[in-house]
Amino acid sequence: MSAPEGTSRLSRQRIRSAWLFLAPMLIVLFIVAAWPLGRTIWFSFTDASLDLMSEAEFIGFRNYLEWVDFGDGEGAWYGLLADQRWWRSVWNTVVFATVSVTFETIFGLIIALVLHQQFAGRGLVRAAVLIPWAIPTIVSAKMWAWMMHDQFGILNDMFMALGLIAEPVAWTASPDTAMIAVLIVDIWKTTPFMALLILAGLQMVPEDIYEAARLDGVPPWRVFRKLTLPLIMPAVLVAVVFRALDALRVFDIVYVLTPNTDATRTMSVYARENLFDFDQFAYGSAASTVLFLVIALITITFIMATRMDLEGKRQ
């Protein structure tokens, strides 16, 4: 927005007022995003702990990776990047994000296609579909925790009545099913969000091309594959990025539903544990910093790989 030589007074004035209008947002963004992020990155290079924040000293990359010589000719790697628990958390997070976003996209697309049709009571159904999304995560996680309870849960009761399982399953406690439990709750909760974003994309598709396709005698499946899907793809991809950003930093569902389980510990849960529970503030900051980098890397890769149109320049 710099003013090159020879710009008129009017356009200089416009540029000045543009900065004026942007200033509040830039200041708020700096205070709530840039400053905390910078502080976190700084702490990750120090030996800070919760009660000794002000005495933190710079220790370089030791929180990330450090060769500790035991003095007897032997030694070992320490630090975040040598921590098996950390890498398990990264793996859990990526699995969670991939599976949840995949299912949410598929279900969201189906629901959006249904809601896009004209039928009696559509307004009511649209509102009803949004309910899971409207419930606070803590509440829905607690609710599902009860439904998945191994002794009193309704889920076990129904599955046993249907003969799907022979004996009650400890959904959230068993390492085999903990991740599935978290996934179920997240997919249940977030599919409406996807459905809504995709529905918005569907409503952008001009109606007349469907009439042209009817005159061309294109069967419904081909209409979907060749017309609808390519035309809503930009909207779907943006929705996927939104959801992926969200899923990669998942914390609340896991923390409430399956606390302290290796099977579901995500990067955010790992970082919080170290920051506050284990009093390793600097180490937790290092985990937060890597979390930030991992999310940024995955998102940028996805945007590049799908050649996403973020500025709306293409149609």
Added chain:
Amino acid sequence: MATVELHKVCKRFGSVEVLHDIDLALDRGEFIVFVGPSGCGKSTLLRLIAGLEDITSGELRIDGQPMNDVLPAKRGIAMVFQSYALYPHMSVYENMSFGLEQAKLSKAEIDRRVRAAATMLQIEELLDRKPKQLSGGQRQRVAIGRAITRDPRVFLFDEPLSNLDAALRVDTRLEIAALSKRLPDTTMIYVTHDQVEAMTLADRIVVLNAGHVEQVGTPMELYERPASLFVAGFIGSPRMNFLTGQLAAAEGAATYGIRPEHIALSETAGDWPGQVTLTEKLGSDTFVHVAADGIGAINVRVEGRCDIAPGTRVFLTPDAAAAHRFDAAGRPIVRAAP
């Protein structure tokens, strides 16, 4: 022989009947224009023929076969939409070939048809472009090209020129006229609200009003012998002057109609004295608006330039042979043979 026949066709949306007992027979190769004010049902009638809307009652036949329950794609029709309805993510070539792939034609045959249509419409160099890289006129050609590749028995146009600017509209109108000459066996049905398009393109015009057919006839029949007050007012530009009151009563009519071009204007003598209120100069013609004493506002068309100042006293003389008389129901009173 008739290609398209409608017999007592009605269309209701819920409890609202928008088309009432439409009877029409359109001959093969004819250029038919449906014209009428907005909301008269002309587009709905076209969509019934296309199969985009269901017929509530009555029968539609194409080449003698009943079409009420036939899918749009099987009716042997092609349609050009007002908004063109091009597939935005496909190239021009794909837009034209997409429907043909459905018809199980060979690749070579599809290619031949697309290129033939592209040549006919001079859009060969656009085949690789996307619709949004085209101007309005080019999109229009692509939409027509897509319809041509279907090799239809009946060609439907839904207000195809309404999104073009005035100059392009005239050019495209001429091209559509030329196209219909090149496809002599194809029946064309063209919907418009513009009576100039209707007059210039049509072999026969169907005037619709409030869901009824007001009149069917050649442009000159409609101009010379309008079957109702509505048609008389709708066809012809500028509009026919309608005079009521004493003057009409003296002629034995409820309404006396006289077109602006059938009135002579003089500054010295004539039947109806009056005062000029306004002149509209088009170069080729001048429209003189006159407040005639005891009669009302009358629009007169004078050929060429006419520098008559507002306020001037003038005299108007109608050409009695070209006058129209209508009864209270708006029906024409047929002149007794002289």
